[in-house]
Amino acid sequence: MSELFHECGIAAVYHLPNSDPSPLAPMGDPGKTSQLISRLLLDIQNRGQLAAGMTTFNPARNQLIDTHKDVGTVTEVFQLNHQNAFNNLMKKYQGPAAIGHVRYATCGKDERSYAQPFERHHIQKSKWFSFGFNGQLANYQELCQEILAESDFHLARETDTEILMHLISQELSKENPGELFDILGNLSQRLDGAYNIVFLDALGNMFVSRDPVGIRPLCYAFDGSLFAAASESVALANMGFDADEIHSLPPGSAIVIQDGKLTIREYAKPMQKAHCFFEWIYFANVCSTLDDQSVYIVRKRLGEELAQQETVPIDKDTIVVPVPDTAKAAADSMAFNLSVPSLEGLIRNRYIGRTFIEGANRQDKVRAKYTPLPEVLEDKRVLLVEDTIVRSTTMKALISQLKERGRAREVHVRVACPPIIGPCFYGIDMSTINELFAPRFLQGGEMTPEVEQAMAKAIGADSLKYLPKESIARAVGLPDNSLCQACIDTTYPTEAGRKLYQIAVENSQNDNGDDPHRTYDVSLTSPVRS
Structure with missing residues (x-):
């Protein structure tokens, strides 16, 4: 992704x-x-x-x-x-x-x-x-304002890391700062996120x-x-x-x-414990074990969940293809449970630098990063497995390449995650509602076959299916209430996160479509702050 x-x-x-x-x-x-x-x-x-x-x-x-x-x-x-x-x-x-x-x-x-x-x-x-x-500090702007309220204080960078440096410095400058554990305890009372x-x-x-x-x-x-x-x-x-x-x-x-x-x-x-579920389904190395749960096993279970809800007719021309690289474990598991081949019909160029494709349009970026193999894809019904869809721009270009260059007969997108409907204020690069793909179709309602078909049409896929939310806790193997799933259910685990979401909702309703500001970049003079 x-x-x-x-x-x-x-x-x-x-x-x-x-x-x-x-x-x-x-x-x-x-x-x-x-x-x-x-x-x-x-x-x-x-x-x-x-x-x-x-x-x-x-x-x-x-x-x-x-x-x-x-x-x-x-x-x-x-x-x-x-x-x-x-x-x-x-x-x-x-x-x-x-x-x-x-x-x-x-x-x-x-x-x-x-x-x-x-x-x-x-x-x-x-x-x-x-x-x-x-x-990421969800109450970054609030802390920033507190620091700048002192006329002799100054912030040289627009980052919560500098805020944290100042707070640590303040604790260490106290007459009796105490042990490092005490300093951390004091910090925890001021930090949110x-x-x-x-x-x-x-x-x-x-x-x-x-x-x-x-x-x-x-x-x-x-x-x-x-x-x-x-x-x-x-x-x-x-x-x-x-x-x-x-x-x-x-x-x-x-x-x-x-x-x-x-x-x-x-x-x-x-x-409250709120482990980010995205760590298992996408961010972490597949070889890692986090909070006693294997990343590989979680992704394997997600593939099993995908297989259980599959409705596309399976024939000799049906294949499963992962979007490289993190979707491979889920794709292989899904294919095994459906008794169809899992083939690498899409090859990622691992040696291309970020600068090389900077400024290119989306189609050119996808063409540079991924190569579809017509030897694998031609005339096939492809079940394309992806970790998630956030903004949809890459997926739309990818499907176009699979059909045009790979000559796939059909491309059915299968997402090993529920729809992303809420921003993240805890360290993932998605902070506004209007940048997300799913909310414009769901409009605050439930996922239906009609909505999924409209979403599939928008990205050029023959069909599109997401996993339901309950699949996540089953796959991760941890209680639902110990996971942060705010981006798929808008239930934020901290107070500042909940405030930022309300700001994000208001911004999405007032956004004319060209506002580049992230939710946590809200002006310090705004009456609504995190």
């Missing part, structure tokens, strides 16, 4: 003193966390390709904590294709502790100053820190925290002296941790390393 992007991913590594050396450290050297952090970030690159960076701690250098970051992929930023440059970079930033970040922006500009981690210099070591942030954080200061203290709602995933593992954390379990597994050593951090909990000692503790009582 090339129309939808995640905000970012985070990672952390720490070699604990006075512990048994870990064989997972590069050549047993506890000072080479820079190598480990770049490796972790490479494995969560799916969560953001706009920028990458790391901060490392080393008490033996003048820059006790030092940050390297830039716009680009992990390979580009860390020069992974240039061995000498990479080795020099790793040597410069070696140390016993490191945090890292990969970014795709739901807010803020595409430039280096917005890349993370954000580092705040200070002459006092306890106030000199760096952090990376995964998620999704906010997983990795933090490192010039004393070598670190924390890794997950917000009390648990919207975004966060995993951690230990092996002797080595502690590591990442947004997804696959990064830890590929580092060499055994499956039984990898755990999901509970919502409202943090791992704090202070004075060389590690503690896991709850810093805020979770009132």
Whole structure:
């Protein structure tokens, strides 16, 4: 699904003193966390390709904590294709502790100053820190207004990451700031939304925290002296941790390393768990396990759900084709249950850069990114399986290519997700109602065969079927009330999210069709704020 992007991913590594050396450290050297952090970030690159960076701690250098970051992929930023440059970079930033970040922006500009981690210099070591942030603050504008109400305060960037940096700074500047757990507890009373954080200061203290709602995933593992954390379990597994050593951090909990000692503790009582279901059906690596639920198994179950509701006649010319790459598990499962072939009739060009197709029209973008194979598709009834449809522009162009270039006789779109009817204010790049495909057809009503046929006609498909909402909890294997499904049922798990949705509804009713502003970009002078 090339129309939808995640905000970012985070990672952390720490070699604990006075512990048994870990064989997972590069050549047993506890000072080479820079190598480990770049490796972790490479494995969560799916969560953001706009920028990458790391901060490392080393008490033996003048820059006790030092940050390297830039716009680009992990390979580009860390020069992974240039061995000498990479080795020099790793040597410069070696140390016993490191945090890292990969970014795709739901807010803020595409430039280096917005890349993370954000580092705040200070002459006092306890106030000199760096952090990376995964998620989105739904009450961003409210916090922004509070900060700017002080005449001596200024915000240099249009991003909630800078807001969070100021709030952390305020907590650390208190006369008695308390433990890091206390700081997180105080922050949780002011923050609304999704906010997983990795933090490192010039004393070598670190924390890794997950917000009390648990919207975004966060995993951690230990092996002797080595502690590591990442947004997804696959990064830890590929580092060499055994499956039984990898755990999901509970919502409202943090791992704090202070004075060389590690503690896991709850810093805020979770009132409601709301894990984003999109993590399993699209965003996460298929090899990951999040909150004890396998991403692959979830997608396999979604395919089974699709097969159960299939009504198109199945004959020898019927095939299932996934939209590469994340729909493949659901497509294979659906095909198996229907006893029809699952074939790669659509090949994705994995080597095309974002810049190469920038500015092209939709048809040209699809032509550059996907190649339909007439050898597979010609004269076939194609059941095209996709994760979801958000704005429909890519899907419409894709169906056109399947029929024109692939010479498919019929294309029946099967979506392994219910219709997207609500924006996301917790870190997914869709924030207005009018940009979404489904609401203009549903008009607040229920899905009917007539509505589905109208939607199919709009994108040029012979038919279109979505999964019902109840399929999601069954597939994920978690209770319905522990999932954030706001984009498919408009039930937002936080107060600021609910306020933003009301703003989004009002904007959609007043929008003349050319308003580029996102819901959470509402003016600070607006009488209706998040």
